[in-house]
Amino acid sequence: MERNKHIYTVSELTREARILFESAFPAVWVEGEISNFSAHSSGHMYFSMKDENAVLNCAMFKAENQHLKFAPKDGMQVLCFGRVSIYDKQGKYQLYAQAMEPKGLGALQLAFQQLKERLQKEGLFDAARKKPIPFLPQRIGVVTSPTGAAIRDILNISSRRYQNIEIIILPVRVQGEGASQEIANAVTEFNEYGKVDVILVTRGGGSLEDLWAFNEEPTARAIYDSKIPVISAVGHEVDFTISDFVADFRAPTPSAAAELLIPEKEKLISKLETIYIRMTNSFLHKVNMLKQQLGRLKESYVLRQPMNLVLQMKQRLDDLAHTLVVGMDHIIKLNKEELKTVVGKLEALSPLAVLSRGYSITFKLPDAKIVRAIKALRPGDKVKTKLSRGEFISVVEKTGD
Amino acid sequence: MAEQNFEKSLDRLEKIVSELENGKLSLDEALKCYEEGIKLVQFCSKKLEAAQKKVEILVKTPSGKFQLKPFEENAD
Numbered sequence: 001m002e003r004n005k006h007i008y009t010v011s012e013l014t015r016e017a018r019i020l021f022e023s024a025f026p027a028v029w030v031e032g033e034i035s036n037f038s039a040h041s042s043g044h045m046y047f048s049m050k051d052e053n054a055v056l057n058c059a060m061f062k063a064e065n066q067h068l069k070f071a072p073k074d075g076m077q078v079l080c081f082g083r084v085s086i087y088d089k090q091g092k093y094q095l096y097a098q099a100m101e102p103k104g105l106g107a108l109q110l111a112f113q114q115l116k117e118r119l120q121k122e123g124l125f126d127a128a129r130k131k132p133i134p135f136l137p138q139r140i141g142v143v144t145s146p147t148g149a150a151i152r153d154i155l156n157i158s159s160r161r162y163q164n165i166e167i168i169i170l171p172v173r174v175q176g177e178g179a180s181q182e183i184a185n186a187v188t189e190f191n192e193y194g195k196v197d198v199i200l201v202t203r204g205g206g207s208l209e210d211l212w213a214f215n216e217e218p219t220a221r222a223i224y225d226s227k228i229p230v231i232s233a234v235g236h237e238v239d240f241t242i243s244d245f246v247a248d249f250r251a252p253t254p255s256a257a258a259e260l261l262i263p264e265k266e267k268l269i270s271k272l273e274t275i276y277i278r279m280t281n282s283f284l285h286k287v288n289m290l291k292q293q294l295g296r297l298k299e300s301y302v303l304r305q306p307m308n309l310v311l312q313m314k315q316r317l318d319d320l321a322h323t324l325v326v327g328m329d330h331i332i333k334l335n336k337e338e339l340k341t342v343v344g345k346l347e348a349l350s351p352l353a354v355l356s357r358g359y360s361i362t363f364k365l366p367d368a369k370i371v372r373a374i375k376a377l378r379p380g381d382k383v384k385t386k387l388s389r390g391e392f393i394s395v396v397e398k399t400g401d
Numbered sequence: 402m403a404e405q406n407f408e409k410s411l412d413r414l415e416k417i418v419s420e421l422e423n424g425k426l427s428l429d430e431a432l433k434c435y436e437e438g439i440k441l442v443q444f445c446s447k448k449l450e451a452a453q454k455k456v457e458i459l460v461k462t463p464s465g466k467f468q469l470k471p472f473e474e475n476a477d
Contacts, residue, residue, distance in 0.1 A: 136407040287461070
């Protein structure tokens with residue numbers, strides 16, 4: 001017994017007890033009522049939390065409490081988060097609070113934070129998987145209350161901006177027990193139905209509790225699983241819900257969602273007209289430019305030159321032809337002279353020349369053989385006699401030497 | 402036609418106009434562009450008038466089929 005006896009100093013015991021506390025309660029949520037609240041000039045807060053049977057000392061240091069959005073007061077029901085440890089100097093164990101929420105509303109906020117963190121970690125808010133919102137959808141599927149302000153706003157905007165658009169409503173309860181499941185089912189049913197281009201999940205403004213269905217997991221999962229792009233428009237501009245984070249697009253209000261989805265028809269028509277005019281003008285301009293270019297080319301020297309060439313060639317041809325004719329004439333003249341001389345010489349040898357001196361030639365008919373001696377003829381033969389000019393036919397009467 | 406949508410057509414139109422305005426196209430190309438542009442303008446105008454204004458309620462019958470019913474406001 002003596003041997004095992006260990007005597008602690010107060011400090012030692014306190015330190016060991018502190019380690020025990022700290023390892024047992026490193027991060028705990030505690031709920032209770034605030035009492036003995038005091039805000040020290042250093043900025044730290046000291047108070048107790050109590051319920052019917054027990055009291056817990058608490059400290060919340062400046063670094064933590066400066067983020068509080070409300071002022072804690074005695075009697076307030078709160079939820080504190082922190083670690084439990086011992087304050088050595090006073091030998092008191094206490095909660096070192098790191099966060100504090102008013103109860104009720106705070107519980108919802110806590111749930112919101114927890115779900116938000118969990119879904120975020122799971123990747124439900126990833127920007128990379130968000131689908132683009134179609135421009136000028138033909139059919140818009142709306143998940144909302146058929147009697148709420150949201151559907152009224154949407155229909156107003158639709159009839160103001162774009163008459164011929166189709167809106168299909170899947171009526172749901174947007175608040176109260178089971179509302180989240182109804183909203184989720186509606187999103188799923190629109191996917192089964194398949195004929196809407198975009199789904200609008202929406203409701204008008206309300207308290208955090210009123211909007212709660214849009215902060216619950218079934219709604220978030222259904223929106224995440226939707227193959228059709230989803231726009232979330234819940235409450236007012238300042239209200240953010242889980243469905244806003246999961247949806248492909250968050251619109252600050254139902255009206256803003258409608259304005260985003262439903263373009264102004266007049267603007268589209270005038271845009272189309274402008275495009276048409278610009279397109280036609282620039283096309284006609286192009287054609288005119290080409291026409292002008294063609295005109296210029298037609299008039300250009302390049303295209304006229306071949307004509308000049310032809311004319312020039314024609315002239316040259318004429319020149320050549322003239323030279324040829326003149327040359328030929330000359331040659332013919334020279335030859336004619338020569339011919340005369342030759343003809344003169346030839347004429348002297350011609351039998352015709354002999355005839356002109358009074359001789360004649362006699363041919364025996366019918367074969368017209370020249371008669372050179374009388375023995376070729378007998379009385380009764382027909383003969384042809386050729387004179388210098390003309391000829392005659394006669395019959396031989398008598399022959400002799 | 403299923404793939405064609407208003408926004409893509411409008412984008413394409415803008416591109417055609419800027420190409421035509423740029424003036425660098427050949428006559429054949431310009432003609433082709435212009436023809437395509439006219440078709441797109443017609444498509445877009447048609448699309449703008451396509452749907453009728455309808456507000457309906459989608460109802461799933463117990464057999465799992467979908468039905469559309471006219472929506473009457475303030476049917477509270």
